[in-house]
Amino acid sequence: MGGFIPNPTMYAQALGGYPPAPQPGGYGAIPNQQSYGLYPQPGQNQGPGMGYPGQPGQPMPGYPRAPSPNPPMAGYGGAPAPNQPMAGYGGAPAPNQPVAGYGGAPAPMPAYGGGGGGGVMPVAPPLVCAGTDEQAIIDLLGSRSNKQRVPLLRTYKTAYGKDLIKDLHSELSGDFRKLVMATLKSPAEFDAYELNSAIKGAGTDEACLIEILSSRSNAEIKEINRIYKQEYKKSLEDAISGDTSGHFRRLLISLAQGNRDEREAVDISLAKQDAQSLYAAGENKLGTDESKFNAILCARSKPHLRAVFLQYQQMCGRDIEKSIGREMSGDLESGMLAVVKCIKNTPAYFAERLYKAMKGAGTKDKTLIRIMVSRSEVDMLDIRQEYVKNYGKSLYTDISGDTSGDYKKLLLKFCGGSD
Numbered sequence: 001m002g003g004f005i006p007n008p009t010m011y012a013q014a015l016g017g018y019p020p021a022p023q024p025g026g027y028g029a030i031p032n033q034q035s036y037g038l039y040p041q042p043g044q045n046q047g048p049g050m051g052y053p054g055q056p057g058q059p060m061p062g063y064p065r066a067p068s069p070n071p072p073m074a075g076y077g078g079a080p081a082p083n084q085p086m087a088g089y090g091g092a093p094a095p096n097q098p099v100a101g102y103g104g105a106p107a108p109m110p111a112y113g114g115g116g117g118g119g120v121m122p123v124a125p126p127l128v129c130a131g132t133d134e135q136a137i138i139d140l141l142g143s144r145s146n147k148q149r150v151p152l153l154r155t156y157k158t159a160y161g162k163d164l165i166k167d168l169h170s171e172l173s174g175d176f177r178k179l180v181m182a183t184l185k186s187p188a189e190f191d192a193y194e195l196n197s198a199i200k201g202a203g204t205d206e207a208c209l210i211e212i213l214s215s216r217s218n219a220e221i222k223e224i225n226r227i228y229k230q231e232y233k234k235s236l237e238d239a240i241s242g243d244t245s246g247h248f249r250r251l252l253i254s255l256a257q258g259n260r261d262e263r264e265a266v267d268i269s270l271a272k273q274d275a276q277s278l279y280a281a282g283e284n285k286l287g288t289d290e291s292k293f294n295a296i297l298c299a300r301s302k303p304h305l306r307a308v309f310l311q312y313q314q315m316c317g318r319d320i321e322k323s324i325g326r327e328m329s330g331d332l333e334s335g336m337l338a339v340v341k342c343i344k345n346t347p348a349y350f351a352e353r354l355y356k357a358m359k360g361a362g363t364k365d366k367t368l369i370r371i372m373v374s375r376s377e378v379d380m381l382d383i384r385q386e387y388v389k390n391y392g393k394s395l396y397t398d399i400s401g402d403t404s405g406d407y408k409k410l411l412l413k414f415c416g417g418s419d
């Protein structure tokens with residue numbers, strides 16, 4: 001269960017999860033500029049069974065602490081002097097300029113200092129100036145981790161007194177805008193935002209609720225609950241309650257507790273007992289006792305459930321997924337299946353979600369964006385491997401064929417490479 005961390009020092013953090021606030025010197029804490037694309041270089045393989053970053057003792061790359069109130073500005077060493085000219089944003093890179101693209105590294109920033117296009121403003125805002133430089137946006141956002149991207153909002157506001165989100169929102173449009181907006185939220189903010197959009201308005205995006213709640217760790221779910229309440233002035237549980245019903249609602253509310261057993265030890269006799277209970281609650285019963293499925297699937301640990309599914313298969317000669325398909329239908333069936341799939345193999349679950357988002361005419365762009373952004377630093381390499389294994393084409397190829405323009409360019413940065 002070794003969680004893969006693309007650049008261990010980048011995410012170095014204490015036990016229990018969250019990375020420390022930026023060090024003095026800000027982005028200077030980020031080592032190794034050459035390779036901090038979001039993806040591991042060939043050879044740095046992700047361990048099997050990745051995708052459960054919330055396990056005790058494992059770092060949680062996807063859930064950085066919110067930016068510290070006063071993140072030092074990149075390239076300025078310490079606090080910016082009030083009237084400091086924007087040296088280094090255009091001419092020779094200032095020493096200690098750690099963020100690639102603000103200096104000697106990959107992302108070109110032609111608009112700085114009147115280099116290209118932004119001639120009207122002597123010091124053009126970095127991303128949004130006369131004639132938005134989409135390529136600079138793609139290079140900037142696509143080559144940094146979430147933990148590096150989110151503080152850009154404050155850096156931007158400090159430098160220009162303007163809101164980057166608002167500026168980008170007014171300059172960009174369509175799916176590219178949605179993708180760019182998604183990259184500037186912390187993982188928990190993005191999840192809370194997605195859950196809220198899935199719930200608000202007429203109708204409900206049940207698949208989104210299921211996807212997020214069945215795949216996130218306890219710690220992640222707790223953080224999502226906290227952010228949700230703060231942002232939307234309502235508890236996530238109340239929001240789910242008001243928008244769903246029956247056993248499906250109970251499943252989502254159970255998952256939203258973020259209270260799954262996270263012990264690693266597996267007691268085989270208890271696994272056998274649970275397998276028997278599932279059999280008695282479904283296949284061996286007229287009708288179905290959905291509550292029993294709910295209790296076992298939402299509360300037991302993942303390693304334990306993997307043993308339960310094996311015992312179940314041996315006992316009744318049928319996969320638990322098959323039985324769920326026979327016993328349940330609609331959203332409840334999809335929800336229970338998602339929980340089982342995530343427990344069995346999270347990357348394969350996301351590969352399937354991506355495949356289904358793109359196959360056939362049209363594309364479910366909201367799903368595509370959510371998964372590419374939210375898994376890019378968690379288990380994208382494993383997802384890509386499952387994708388090519390199960391669908392015979394690389395994720396990169398399918399994204400290339402299904403999207404276009406700047407949207408495609410940035411999505412492919414999150415994908416990282418073809419397989």
Ligand SMILES: [Ca+2]
Nearest residue numbers: 282283285287
């Ligand atoms: Ca039955």
